[in-house]
Amino acid sequence: MSNYTPMIQQYLSIKAEYEDAFLFFRLGDFYELFFEDAKRASEVLELTLTGRDGGAKERIPMCGVPHHAADVYIGRLIEKGHKVALCEQVEDPSQAKGVVKREVVRVITPGTVMEEKMLAEKENNFLAAVTKREDHYAIATADLSTGEFYLTERSGSTMAVIDELAAFSPKEVLVPSPLGENESFVKEVQDRLGSILTSLQTEGLPSAAEMAAALDQQFPGCEEAYASPVLLEVAGLLHTYLQQTQKRAMAHMNRLERYDAGQYMILDTAARQNLELTTTLREGQKKGSLLWLLDQTATAMGSRLLKKWLDKPLLDQKRIEDRQGAIQAFVEDLLALEEIRDGLRGVYDLERLCARIAYGSANGRDLHALRKSLEAVPALKEKLAMTASPFLSQLAFGMDGCDDIVEQISSSIVEEPPLSIKEGSMIQEGYDHSLDELRTIQQEGRSWISQLEQRERQATGVRSLKVGFNKIFGYYIEVTRANLKLIPEDRYQRKQTLANAERFVTPELKERERQILTAEEKSVEMEYRLFVEVRESIAKEIARIQRLAEQVAQVDVLHSLAVVADRYHYVRPRIQSDDTLFIEGGRHPVVEAAVGERFISNDLLLDQKHRQVLLITGPNMAGKSTYMRQSALITLMAQMGSFVPVKQAVIGIVDRIFTRIGAADDLVGGRSTFMVEMDETRQALGQATSRSLILLDEVGRGTSTYDGMALAQAIVEYIHDHVGAKTLFSTHYHELTALAGDLDRVVNVNARCVEKDGEVVFLHKIEEGGADRSYGIHVAQLAGLPREVIQRAQEILHGLESTTRDEEMGLPTSHQLNLFQYEAAVTKEDSYSEGERKAMTSLRDWDVMNHTPLESLQFLQELQRSLKG
Ligand SMILES: Nc1ncnc2c1ncn2[C@@H]1O[C@H](COP(=O)(O)OP(=O)(O)O)[C@@H](O)[C@H]1O
Ligand SMILES: [Mg+2]
Structure with missing residues (x-):
């Protein structure tokens, strides 16, 4: 070295x-x-x-x-x-x-970006920190670009922590050394969240007391929020990291909000993904998600808040109804809605403007944008106050128009300030006396110079005499060679000789020039200083602007939900605190938006006494998954306070939504293993309460028929007997419909299909009772398998069905193909050879939907070959 x-x-x-x-x-x-x-x-x-x-x-x-x-x-x-x-x-x-x-x-760092160009306008840029003491985790999340800072705690498994973090999609997660060296934790965070992980050595960090003092200074009056050691630790860690990386004041970060798990509906990562709340399963894009459908916001702040509402549906009836009331007022007065939309459009991203002001990176255009935004507020306030919603008028009443800030900006900053704050031309005339003086000097100097040309032409009689300026020599007087003789010897000082002209200066010209340049330099400096003064004085008022930003964002989200409700004819659901889920004419919001009138609406009734578990049978493609998802989405939207795609609905508040999708349906890259499916099911069973809503879509499908069916049955029984949660359970094991006979609160419904001219027509209508049979062969037909194959398969199936019917007494009234009975039948039946029995079994177990037509064809060919012997 x-x-x-x-x-x-x-x-x-x-x-x-x-x-x-x-x-x-x-x-x-x-x-x-x-x-x-x-x-x-x-x-x-x-x-x-x-x-x-x-x-x-x-x-x-x-x-x-x-x-x-x-x-x-x-x-x-x-x-x-x-x-x-x-x-x-x-x-x-x-x-x-x-x-x-x-x-x-x-x-x-990825979690501390402030530059406008590096931030997604409609998304938060969260940085998170996690600490652990025994089985207790604390989580802090902050967005430096908006000033938000949240704290919460979780006990139990790592998954609960990751689920909570996932709601924020943090760009970066901080973990202190012991946890940061826990490989499985680190791996889970990286795999599931895709965020970068920064592990911090605890040794170098400030003491608890120092952290508490720093937090107290950053978030005055918020001590309550970090009263426990683990919360203090995590908040201190995040704050320390922000300080160490930013090395400047962060006045816009002044509120610290703590929330508890029990305050909102809990949605884990699987539920968020399966319900496609913010991204689609297949492409992982916003387009096609519920957020995409609901987002008609007019501001970036609104867009970010909407995502939060979606991630954290409410449990409090009053708060839900407040939001509903606001949406209703808008829907019933579309003219006002339109005007409010126009008003909102005039508001820039106040949160990020505040952040840049406090951070010292705001320029003249930012202050101008702030002023324009604030100027849009009074009209907005007035319109809101006139709506029929007490919630909105209250909100309007609480809005601080920040007139003093508007006044301050309009008196100091010009209408069209430049991007740079180091080149002048941004401070308004009349704002500062000394600046005006400096500007006068420049103006006078310039006008003296511009008149110089005229004066010298007259004095010398040289009509082509010019006054010019260049960067090297400054101002000069130019006389062509032909006219030089007309200039008295000592009138000018020679400065530069060109091919056919001579350039001169005079002491007075140089003096004027010096005055102009110094005044210019001084005024640029002064403008910068004045600008920073204005910015700093506004920075002191930031908390007020931030409160206003929050209110505007709320109005924007409510306005957006009203626009959607009006566009798609949603209605206001009744919210109750009991166990009912009743939906009449429910639709899947996103599918409906794509197919329009062709969407078939469906009803749902779930409660804890009589209809706790709905067992949904029906062939593939019949609409089971869609029905389940729409039921969950309607519940979730209702608890966000939104109107819902139904004819009418009564929603008893749900504390959690679980969704588990059978392995073969799990499209999220690389995780389609049976193990994951079972692990997630275990969690649902372990964590669900009687107030939860569980969707289990073809769970057990990822394993062999017997295992799968046995598991599915055991799961339904367990939920019925021990969990008590309202459950939608779809299955292609028709045999399970028999469960409804044994378990009081299990009810069969099926996605109805009819056969027409030898083909299945999916009606997408959910009706009471179990499905007739699987129609798998018809789906194969739809998928384009050769006619011969289909016919042969129909023959075989027909043979199987009549056998069971002949052999078995006491068949269910529906013509379902009961596998247990069928198995019993074939083992008893001597007229089939061993080979034929094998062939039938493998035909029965062949999962048509999860093979390509070619694979199915090859399979059938193989089967045929084995039967021909
Ligand atoms: N109620 C409905 N109205 C119109 N189309 C529907 C309806 N339900 C489902 N579909 C369409 O039918 C197809 C299969 O639906 P899906 O729910 O995946 O069936 P399943 O889960 O029974 O296999 C999807 O393309 C879906 O868009
Ligand atoms: Mg399905």
């Missing part, structure tokens, strides 16, 4: 403190990267790797980016999950003795 030049030594000592980040080392107009950083960055960013002599034998690998374009490169590194430490020159190089002093001024 000692061989290195002093600058490289400085680099190395700084780099040692930021090992996990790319160190952007400021050298004049460039940020340079050295050593390993340079090698890796040159690959990731496709930069040319060069070298630099650093005093040692070998040249040091180096690459760099111009400082004005650094944002783009930093953005790319962050997007790929890396961190960047920005190291600036913190003294004037011309004043420096020896190496210029440098310091890291900020560390940018």
